[in-house]
């Protein structure tokens with residue numbers, strides 16, 4: 232058996248084994264074309280191919296064109312079924328799924344040989360990924376986890392894993408990959424405190440603001456939580472997540488800013504997540520409010536995502552598809568920044584990109600970077616903010632958005648595609664896929680750059696027809 236974790240830098244053609252009977256690939260949608268090319272390559276060598284992970288859950292119909300098996304929720308039984316059947320299913324793969332997420336998963340100790348080989352590739356920060364829970368009790372309609380019931384993982388395994396890590400590192404750094412860490416806050420902190428001496432492991436976690444009250448922050452600091460990544464998303468919606476209730480606009484900015492500044496007194500690193508282009512936003516105001524938030528909260532690192540609909544990831548996507556607002560941007564660009572695949576409700580594309588560019592410029596201006604540097608405690612947090620701002624994330628995205636905006640005016644292939652008058656993908660995007668896939672481009676199946684953006688809606692409608700019959 233061979234396991235390869237692709238971090239984006241490996242030469243897959245030399246790292247992957249030749250002689251395999253079954254190939255399992257787990258991929259996010261932005262890696263779908265790499266996965267499709269690999270499947271084609273391995274099928275050519277006689278292997279059976281299987282895809283799981285978020286892309287398979289979001290776009291099963293499309294993935295089935297290129298894989299023998301497409302897995303939704305996957306547990307041991309699902310894997311056993313695949314391995315028992317182990318046969319070609321072409322041209323359309325078989326879709327299999329368990330009824331829910333697995334109740335248990337192998338812990339860090341069991342996965343150590345795989346984690347270790349992946350961490351060796353990380354140049355500086357060696358973060359060990361852990362999962363304390365799956366799903367989320369909140370119901371943010373745009374989120375893939377909003378429909379997955381919340382479930383804690385086995386506390387005994389988590390406890391053992393934390394202890395195990397202390398035998399592997401002088402000071403481990405654990406990143407909790409829970410969709411929303413700390414839903415059962417006291418239970419998790421009790422478990423951590425019971426497992427290892429306070430402060431012997433550093434942690435980062437993605438938690439919603441509503442879970443980050445001052446008593447919780449005190450306990451997180453005692454247990455060496457060094458970074459949190461709460462979602463603010465919008466100044467005009469989703470108040471439940473940020474504990475701002477019905478507050479909107481500047482009133483919400485004030486409350487969230489106060490809260491984030493409080494968090495910064497306890498936790499050195501905070502990334503605040505925003506979604507740009509939501510239907511609740513209109514005009515310049517949402518963007519101006521984010522700028523005011525940055526002025527009032529200079530220590531927060533802002534992370535922006537363009538509104539994206541990942542196939543059948545979230546219930547809200549059905550509404551977008553019903554109103555024919557989903558564009559067929561190739562999967563490669565669905566990384567929350569490469570393209571916005573939902574036509575904005577209240578902006579022209581040009582006006583939206585003008586606002587996005589203005590906000591990005593403001594967020595990563597010399598003044599903002601300098602203020603963020605001063606307002607952040609600790610060497611690592613300061614340098615992380617600086618590096619992220621001047622790398623592909625800050626400066627790089629600003630450059631990319633400017634390029635898109637410019638092409639909306641000057642590239643004749645852009646407006647018809649963005650306005651859904653033409654399905655012909657602009658050459659600009661094809662060139663990027665070719666460049667990013669490199670030698671794997673040779674194995675990308677014909678037609679793989681195109682998918683049906685309304686497949687989810689069509690499959691729901693066909694269910695209705697079956698029910699009526």
Ligand code: SF4
Pocket residue numbers: 367368369370371374375376377410411439462472
């Ligand atoms: S709180 Fe976060 S993880 Fe939970 S449903 Fe909302 S966006 Fe998803």
